[in-house]
Amino acid sequence: MLRKLLIPIVLGVLSVSPALADKVTTFTLPNGLEAVVIEDHRAPVVTHMMWYKIGSADEPRGKSGIAHFLEHLMFKGTKTVAPGAFSATVEAQGGDDNAFTYYDYTAYFQRVATDRLDLMMTMEADRMRGLILSEDNVTTERAVIIEERAQRTDSDPSALFGEQRRAAQYLNHPYGTPVIGWKHEAEALTREDALSFYRTYYAPNNAVLVVAGDVNPDEVRAMAEAHYGPIAPTPGLGERHRVTEPPQLAERRLAMTDPRVAQPYVIRSYLAPERNAGAQEKAAALTVLAELLGGNSTTSLLARALQFGDAPKAIYTSAYYDGLSLDISDFGFVAIPTPDTSLADLEAAVDGVLADFLKNGVDQTAFDRIKRQLRADEIYARDNVDGLARDYGSALTSGLTVADVQAWPDILQAVTPEDVLQAARDVLNRNNAVTGWLERPDAPKVEVTQ
Template sequence: MLRRLGLAAATALTLSLPAFAEAVTDFRLANGLEVVVIEDHRAPVVTHMVWYRVGAADEPPGHSGIAHFLEHLMFKGTDELKPGEFSATVEAQGGDDNAFTSWDYTAYFQRVAADRLDLMMKMEADRMRDLQMSEDDVKTERQVVLEERSQRTDSDPDAIFGEQRRAAQYLNHPYGIPIIGWRHEIEQLDREDAFSFYRTYYAPNNAILVVAGDVTPDEVKRLAETHYGALEPTENLPPRLRPQEPPQLAERRLTFTDPRVAQPYVARSYLAPARESGAQEKAAALTILAELLGGSPTTSLLASALQFGEAPKAVWSQAYYDGSALDSGSFSVAVVPVPGVSLQAAEEAMDAVIADFLKTGPDPEDFARIKTQLRAHDIYSRDNVDGLARRYGAALTTGLTVEDVERWPEVLQAVTPEEVVATAREVFDRRRAVTGWLEQEEEESQ
């Protein structure tokens, strides 16, 4: 969520602060490991991240969830560290660590004092190639993942609804498979599955090391060569060739009912362009479009028309663009109707707002305000070295370059109202949309 500022205050902010460009250095070791260094010497801390160019969309058929499952197993131990010792060591240094998996990447990070970077690199390099896991480790962690799915997905009708909508959106591309995996396939994952995936993809020539904070490029290069430089790359690393989505020619609709639903709503997602290296203009236009339509809970077009009009039809509305993907992005809109307003009426009202926008385009004052807010958000975000590390890691694992990341704020500011409307007309094609209704299941009369 963007930090909301008044137009005058935000304009004054962007005029008073010069354009900020973090000092970023990018180089590659002989074994293929890409290294990005983001310097910030304001505090003696450092974020150390290793990103692997592999995620849920790269899993072998029938093994959904293996990328996320391996993420769990990476904390079990190595030939030098006992199970649990990795995180315990980070904690003993006053730091914290964790990991996360997406469709396009898996990342591991530690936040520690800058003088502990050497130790972090030593441990992370150790588990890049020397992971150990017993049958008991696999059995235990598989049960943990199944319980995670039970708590976060199977017991939550909203999560199930989202999972089903995504499966309908992607009929052929693995983006339609949940990151955590389908339950019946998680239950079958074994030690050999995990090791096969690990040995193939967890290698220096399939990884990006991002170090942000109180460091210098020379220091990071010396440490990286010491700890990561000797690791053997994976020979014949498989190319990232996923099954692609055929052209969607008809709208897909679904209704999910569940007695646990507390608040019915309508949601629609469209296939949309992702950020493309060297050609980020459409992604920038969609970013601004999402802010105009539903970025603010009070001033966006959907909110103004549906929540604060003469006859409110919604208690909440949203528009969201996700362009951080290797293959395909998406643009989503959603409306939660007020009690007494049907989902059909809510959907029609949502469509009316979109149709009006396509006819009239953005209000010039709103357009200027959104650009100012995006600029202010960019300035504030650079105070967070963790966020900067994630920004570069996510970009580089989804086909973008350091230059693309650095140019993104300029691309956003260069977008015109005409480009936003043209891109909206291209994306808002119901033949490429999935529309879903989430409803409360009515109890049968006795």
């Protein structure tokens, strides 16, 4: 439950573990479709994923939620596949399927026996350009996404607070708009909105095919050429261009009260650099920094300083960073106070820990332990073929390359304590932060002094 405070909600299932695959083949079809094939012959199973380089951050202004809305509508059928029959067909083969939308991408996947891969490509290629939408489909599914928002966001004070904080963090960039959309805009989405978005962006020259499992790369390429090769690209579809975030010159603070709050907490996020193709070193240092400050509930710096000892001030602390985004990301921490600690006192205590860290530097023993754990995580991640497929798909639709994905574990291992300390000095700037308090309305009022 607490992890919901730390990472943005992904509308679907998503794994982001760093990984390196030994048998990776790539190719690009003449129509622009990029493909990645990851071999794993331990079981006769394959994961087939189609990733589109289009997410909520690419939506037209005033049409928030359209990327997620279209994700739902993609299951409404074509001339050859009846509404609802796509998932039913996958299930009939003994497989499972789903889809998810995020800021930088939308993805669809099926996991089936290897000998069903051709069928999956047949159906996925069919709906890349052949989706049929009726007004009834649109009306029904629009009600579904509004109900989904009601359940996931409107009924959860932490989720509502997260929306407000993110909007404050990104004043100009579309990362400040929720993936699921603002309610009043999602309610107004139309069939023409969906079809316009679909016809422009659901195209082979805006997509990445990832196939992972018990497959032969040459056979996968032949299938891709047969099923995806004939699909016409969208003419004139260039690189994604988004507005940029202006420099943040002053800290932004939010305080929200809600009688449904079960646990009050203080959270702060700072604008931070993302992973960039060929230049992932700063992101690697921030990844290690997050682990040092709050990656472990018992051994991290925040945990040891605030959760244990004679006068603990927190029952939970964590730090987080995910640099896998096309544009600027964020770094942050969250802390939940003990019953007798105010949010003001807890925030001051966290700031004290951060100040001590910036003054005293990185503990070498903790640093070495984290580097070993990151290496172990990377090795274990190779055992999960679905996770590998998601790593490559999310990276390639977020501006990285196959080479970047494969280089990432070694870049993490090359990080030095000096790199981490410099990253902390660059990012942990209160003028570059959004600080938020969430508590119940009956909480004692405390004046914050800066």
